[in-house]
Amino acid sequence: MNTPLRLGIAGLGTVGTGVVKIIRQKANLLATRAGRPVVITAVSARTRDKDRGVSLADYAWEDDPVALAKRDDVDVFIELMGGSDGPAKAATEAAIASGKDVVTANKAMLAHHGQALALAAEEAGRVIRFEAAVAGGIPVIKALSEGLAGNDITRVMGVMNGTCNYILTRMLSAGLPYQTVFEEADKLGYLEADPTLDVGGIDAGHKLSLLSAIAFGVQVDFGAVVLEGIEKVTIEDIRHAADMGYRIKLLGVAQMTGRGLEQRMSPCLVPAQSPLGQLEGGTNMVVLEGDNVEQIVLRGPGAGMGPTASAVMGDVMDIARGFRLATFGQPAAGLAKAQAASTATPARYYLRMSLDDKPGALAKVATLLGEAGISIDRMRQHDHDETSAAVLIVTHKTTRSALDTALSGINKLDVLQTEPVALRIETV
Amino acid sequence: MNTPLRLGIAGLGTVGTGVVKIIRQKANLLATRAGRPVVITAVSARTRDKDRGVSLADYAWEDDPVALAKRDDVDVFIELMGGSDGPAKAATEAAIASGKDVVTANKAMLAHHGQALALAAEEAGRVIRFEAAVAGGIPVIKALSEGLAGNDITRVMGVMNGTCNYILTRMLSAGLPYQTVFEEADKLGYLEADPTLDVGGIDAGHKLSLLSAIAFGVQVDFGAVVLEGIEKVTIEDIRHAADMGYRIKLLGVAQMTGRGLEQRMSPCLVPAQSPLGQLEGGTNMVVLEGDNVEQIVLRGPGAGMGPTASAVMGDVMDIARGFRLATFGQPAAGLAKAQAASTATPARYYLRMSLDDKPGALAKVATLLGEAGISIDRMRQHDHDETSAAVLIVTHKTTRSALDTALSGINKLDVLQTEPVALRIETV
Numbered sequence: 090m091n092t093p094l095r096l097g098i099a100g101l102g103t104v105g106t107g108v109v110k111i112i113r114q115k116a117n118l119l120a121t122r123a124g125r126p127v128v129i130t131a132v133s134a135r136t137r138d139k140d141r142g143v144s145l146a147d148y149a150w151e152d153d154p155v156a157l158a159k160r161d162d163v164d165v166f167i168e169l170m171g172g173s174d175g176p177a178k179a180a181t182e183a184a185i186a187s188g189k190d191v192v193t194a195n196k197a198m199l200a201h202h203g204q205a206l207a208l209a210a211e212e213a214g215r216v217i218r219f220e221a222a223v224a225g226g227i228p229v230i231k232a233l234s235e236g237l238a239g240n241d242i243t244r245v246m247g248v249m250n251g252t253c254n255y256i257l258t259r260m261l262s263a264g265l266p267y268q269t270v271f272e273e274a275d276k277l278g279y280l281e282a283d284p285t286l287d288v289g290g291i292d293a294g295h296k297l298s299l300l301s302a303i304a305f306g307v308q309v310d311f312g313a314v315v316l317e318g319i320e321k322v323t324i325e326d327i328r329h330a331a332d333m334g335y336r337i338k339l340l341g342v343a344q345m346t347g348r349g350l351e352q353r354m355s356p357c358l359v360p361a362q363s364p365l366g367q368l369e370g371g372t373n374m375v376v377l378e379g380d381n382v383e384q385i386v387l388r389g390p391g392a393g394m395g396p397t398a399s400a401v402m403g404d405v406m407d408i409a410r411g412f413r414l415a416t417f418g419q420p421a422a423g424l425a426k427a428q429a430a431s432t433a434t435p436a437r438y439y440l441r442m443s444l445d446d447k448p449g450a451l452a453k454v455a456t457l458l459g460e461a462g463i464s465i466d467r468m469r470q471h472d473h474d475e476t477s478a479a480v481l482i483v484t485h486k487t488t489r490s491a492l493d494t495a496l497s498g499i500n501k502l503d504v505l506q507t508e509p510v511a512l513r514i515e516t517v
Numbered sequence: 518m519n520t521p522l523r524l525g526i527a528g529l530g531t532v533g534t535g536v537v538k539i540i541r542q543k544a545n546l547l548a549t550r551a552g553r554p555v556v557i558t559a560v561s562a563r564t565r566d567k568d569r570g571v572s573l574a575d576y577a578w579e580d581d582p583v584a585l586a587k588r589d590d591v592d593v594f595i596e597l598m599g600g601s602d603g604p605a606k607a608a609t610e611a612a613i614a615s616g617k618d619v620v621t622a623n624k625a626m627l628a629h630h631g632q633a634l635a636l637a638a639e640e641a642g643r644v645i646r647f648e649a650a651v652a653g654g655i656p657v658i659k660a661l662s663e664g665l666a667g668n669d670i671t672r673v674m675g676v677m678n679g680t681c682n683y684i685l686t687r688m689l690s691a692g693l694p695y696q697t698v699f700e701e702a703d704k705l706g707y708l709e710a711d712p713t714l715d716v717g718g719i720d721a722g723h724k725l726s727l728l729s730a731i732a733f734g735v736q737v738d739f740g741a742v743v744l745e746g747i748e749k750v751t752i753e754d755i756r757h758a759a760d761m762g763y764r765i766k767l768l769g770v771a772q773m774t775g776r777g778l779e780q781r782m783s784p785c786l787v788p789a790q791s792p793l794g795q796l797e798g799g800t801n802m803v804v805l806e807g808d809n810v811e812q813i814v815l816r817g818p819g820a821g822m823g824p825t826a827s828a829v830m831g832d833v834m835d836i837a838r839g840f841r842l843a844t845f846g847q848p849a850a851g852l853a854k855a856q857a858a859s860t861a862t863p864a865r866y867y868l869r870m871s872l873d874d875k876p877g878a879l880a881k882v883a884t885l886l887g888e889a890g891i892s893i894d895r896m897r898q899h900d901h902d903e904t905s906a907a908v909l910i911v912t913h914k915t916t917r918s919a920l921d922t923a924l925s926g927i928n929k930l931d932v933l934q935t936e937p938v939a940l941r942i943e944t945v
Contacts, residue, residue, distance in 0.1 A: 111667050111809060121734070121847050122666050220664070226810040228664025235663075235840075236648070236656025238550050239539050239830025306549070364816065367795065381539060381823035381830075382654040388792065388814040395809035402667025402809075412663075412840045419549050 093126040094409040095162055097189075099154035099180055100169030101134035104194055104221065106141045107398030108167065108405075113143065119402075123409035133157040158184035165190045165408055167401065173197035185209045185217075192404040194221035194397060200295035200311035203302065207421035217416045218404035223296040224249050224373040226396025227389040228403055233377055234303045234418035240379025242304035244344040246517065250293040251371030251391035252279045253319050253339040257356075258369045261327045261336070267320065279371070289318035290339060294354040297341035300375070301352050302417045305345045307427035309417065310352075315433070317355035326441060326510055329481050330358050333467070335439070336366040340515055349428035357515040358439050364388070365517050376517065433489045436516070437466065440482040442499065442509035446472065450504035451480060457502075461495035463487045477506050483514070521554040522837040523590055525617075527582035527608055528597030529562035532622055532649065534569045535826030536595065536833075541571065547830075551837035561585040586612035593618045593836055595829065601625035613637045613645075620832040622649035622825060628723035631730065631737035635849035645844045646832035651724040652677050652801040654824025655817040656831055661805055662731045662846035668807025670732035672772040674945065678721040679799030679819035680707045681747050681767040685784075686797045689755045689764070695748065707799070717746035718767060722782040725769035728803070729780050730845045733773045735855035737845065738780075743861070745783035754869055754938055757909050758786050761895070763867070764794040768943055777856035785943040786867050792816070793945050804945065861917045864944070865894065868910040870927065870937035874900065878932035879908060885930075889923035891915045905934050911942070 096112070098105050112119065112129055120126045131149035133156075151157040158166045158180040166184035168191060170177045177198050184191050191210065193199070199206065199219055210217045220230045224247065233242070248254050252274055259270045271288065274280055279287075286292045294314040302309035319339050330337050335358040343352045359365045364386045368374045373391030378384050390396040407414075415421060444450040451470060458465060467483040484492070492511060499509055524540070526533050540547065540557055548554045559577035561584075579585040586594045586608040594612035596619060598605045605626050612619050619638065621627070627634065627647055638645045648658045652675065661670070676682050680702055687698045699716065702708055707715075714720045722742040730737040747767050758765050763786040771780045787793045792814045796802045801819030806812050818824040835842075843849060872878040879898060886893060895911040912920070920939060927937055 107809070115667070115669070118669065118734075119667070121851065124843075124848070227813060228660045231659060231664045232656045235835060236659045236831045237827060238834035239543070239547070239827050241543065241546065306546075362795075364792070364795075367790075367792075379827065381535070382827040383818050383821075383824055385655060385815070385817040388816070390811050393811075396811055399665060399667050399807065399810040403664045406666035407663060410840070410842060412838070414838060415552075420552070423549065 091125055093128045095128055095130045095164045096167055097131045097157045097160055097163035098167040099133040099157050101141055103394045104397045105169040106143055107394035108401050109143050111398055111402055123406055125409055127409050130162040131157050131160055154180035155183045159187045163189055165192060168193040168195055171195055173201045185213050185215050190215050190408050191217045192401055193219050196222040196295040200298045203309035207416035211421050216413055220404050221397050221400035223299055224375050225391040226399045227387045229375045229387055237379050237382055240381045242379050244378040245300045245304045247341045247375040248338050248368055249296045249341055249373050250287055250339055251373055252287040255371045257337055260324050266324045288320055290316045290354040293341055297343055297352055297354055301343040306419055308424045313429040314352040314354055319356050322356050334361050336361050338365055346430050346434060349430035351430040357513045359515050359517050363517045435486045435488045437486055437514040438484045438492055439512045439514055440509055442480050443477050443506040444480055445504040446476055446478045453502050454499055457498040458495045461491045463491055463495055519553055521556045523556055523558045523592045524595055525559045525585045525588055525591035526595040527561040527585050529569055531822045532825045533597040534571055535822035536829050537571050539826055539830055551834055553837055555837050558590040559585050559588055582608035583611045587615045591617055593620060596621040596623055599623055601629045613641050613643050618643050618836050619645045620829055621647050624650040624723040628726045628739035635844035639849050644841055648832050649825050649828035651727055652803050653819040654827045655815045657803045657815050665807050665810055668809045670807050672806040673728045673732045675769045675803040676766050676796055677724045677769055677801050678715055678767055679801060680715040683799045685765055688752050694752050716748055718744045718782040721769055725771055725780055725782050729771040734847055736852045741857040742780040742782055747784050750784050762789050764789050766793055774858050774862060777858035779858040785941045787943050787945050791945045863914045863916045865914055865942040866912045866920055867940045867942055868937055870908050871905050871934040872908055873932040874904055874906045881930050882927055885926040886923045889919045891919055891923055
């Protein structure tokens with residue numbers, strides 16, 4: 090048990106540097122907890138000469154992450170480069186082929202290639218761990234795949250993109266429109282180089298697909314995640330939702346239904362007083378529901394050097410302690426692709442539309458909803474300006490297809506001024 | 518890997534029955550996730566003939582849990598009898614001596630004998646797991662000892678007795694005095710046979726001492742937990758706290774300070790808008806703070822058949838998967854007893870007292886506080902009746918010893934009508 094565990098780290102950005110710092114600062118603590126030393130033998134990054142605030146002099150340097158992954162003095166390949174393909178994937182594959190375990194924070198790579206990588210690791214008798222890929226410092230992969238292993242998971246929900254949650258909560262607190270807060274977030278460096286990854290829900294969708302695979306024992310299938318970003322969420326909708334006791338969150342929901350696996354990442358209304366509704370700023374939250382455990386809520390920082398490095402180290406320590414777990418919690422060879430649910434679970438919906446301010450306009454909308462079998466729970470109308478009226482409707486529970494039928498009719502109405510907004514109200 | 522893991526379950530109350538149900542209902546799922554079958558071979562309980570809603574016909578029966586613990590066809594002894602000593606301890610010791618791993622929900626036994634049992638297990642090469650002993654279904658032991666293994670833990674806090682939280686939140690929501698709600702809770706079956714275990718903070722203190730041992734790498738030391746129950750919390754204090762934006766919670770706090778290890782379980786004020794402040798009813802919450810992860814908040818059901826059995830199964834599945842972890846996350850032989858902090862970390866305090874309604878009364882109190890070096894942040898006085906005035910004071914940060922000096926003087930004042938109430942305001 091006293092053989093050191095030797096790490097090779099590829100990618101020395103914020104997270105990689107954080108991992109190096111922890112291993113340097115806590116050598117004794119880590120060795121005591123793991124029962125063996127945890128050491129870095131080699132590192133790799135795009136730029137060698139850069140002040141990272143930590144000395145790399147003790148470690149071998151590789152320009153090529155694939156070469157790092159193959160080194161004989163590396164037991165665990167730590168992939169912190171990012172990107173779904175390219176060097177990250179090539180090096181991960183090389184590591185597995187060379188008999189290394191892998192720890193990665195790369196949600197995009199696993200969302201797209203998780204099944205293939207898991208199979209390769211399984212055949213090679215190696216593990217892939219990815220706690221840092223989902224919800225930053227929150228040990229949610231561990232909670233789901235280990236702590237709740239005695240449950241049939243019934244639903245997984247999460248606010249897993251801190252940038253989107255920052256934008257949505259800041260819009261409400263400062264009363265600012267989306268575009269203004271988006272630009273603020275950009276200046277603060279909160280956005281990915283391609284901001285669509287954040288605000289389009291893609292990053293959070295990647296994470297949801299990974300949780301789904303573990304929760305429901307199926308192949309990861311990011312392509313089946315129904316994605317809707319926050320770009321169209323207006324300050325008006327945020328305010329109206331708040332007036333009615335709701336918050337708008339970019340919420341991921343995965344559940345296995347009689348119609349197949351439902352995976353959605355979209356702006357939803359949740360009760361303002363619920364844990365999800367109360368989540369402010371860049372913090373992440375994941376809700377895990379199982380038939381025995383009922384509901385567990387996990388909350389913590391979704392990004393940043395310390396929290397993400399903490400998650401990487403959780404995986405490293407598991408490997409150092411000899412814990413061997415299949416990538417998605419059970420043998421990858423036995424995972425089937427889930428049938429994707431053709432429609433979403435029925436829900437209440439929030440609708441907002443702008444109508445001509447003339448007699449009968451509202452009646453036309455109400456009629457179309459009624460014809461689609463949708464009953465109205467609450468309705469508010471207030472004058473927008475001299476010629477238009479803003480109408481807010483909260484429906485009773487309905488299917489999305491019934492709603493789409495009604496919306497399609499409403500879209501054709503001659504009294505409609507702008508396309509209606511329809512947001513799902515999630516039961517939490 | 519296809520050798521079945523054979524369980525012997527001692528104690529077939531709510532939790533034990535829940536575990537039997539899960540293993541019967543989810544045999545395939547558990548085998549897939551663990552890579553091997555998980556089976557029950559023998560059970561033991563005080564009463565054999567009792568309808569538990571689940572068949573025990575497939576399992577050997579033992580009247581004596583010690584005999585069960587020694588059986589050759591048992592790999593893991595599941596201790597769900599409870600009690601710090603007696604049969605639970607005897608059977609656990611017998612199991613370890615017979616080379617069995619142990620899974621237990623017994624916080625009292627581990628709080629009192631955790632170090633000795635951990636040493637025995639270590640010498641025998643066996644593990645003791647106790648996820649179900651702390652915070653019900655929340656996988657907090659796992660999060661702390663594994664997920665956050667790359668952190669120096671800086672503070673652990675928790676609301677870990679659902680009954681107390683039920684009583685305190687119900688007092689506020691229904692406006693009822695302590696005694697009335699206590700009797701309600703008793704009728705609802707929420708209280709332990711000895712209710713002091715709940716309302717005296719002992720049960721929650723047991724849990725805190727277990728988390729402390731893991732968090733700070735020290736011997737479990739329940740005797741060093743400064744305990745204060747909720748028996749003296751009045752509806753007046755709950756209301757006054759609410760008026761000032763606080764909630765009163767039975768809050769456990771453990772932190773390592775320059776003065777030694779601080780472990781407190783006591784009624785504290787926390788901000789109403791914080792996750793702890795918002796926690797209602799029987800739900801538990803644990804807050805874990807580490808130098809890298811910052812703050813993780815875990816919330817979930819603190820008791821009940823399903824959640825507690827879920828936690829037991831998490832431990833069973835870890836053992837089935839071959840995960841071997843020292844009882845408190847590092848070798849017990851290396852754990853030292855921590856110096857207990859002689860005083861609590863300075864904090865703001867809420868004070869309430871009833872004074873004679875005559876000139877100069879308040880000045881005397883203010884003078885004594887000032888002489889002890891305590892400055893006043895907020896003060897409210899309102900007539901109580903014709904002869905007395907209720908005085909509420911929120912102090913700035915002070916030491917408990919300075920406060921005790923002031924309180925000792927205040928207690929001697931001739932204008933004082935009832936003993937002052939002093940509650941700590943915790944920073945969360």
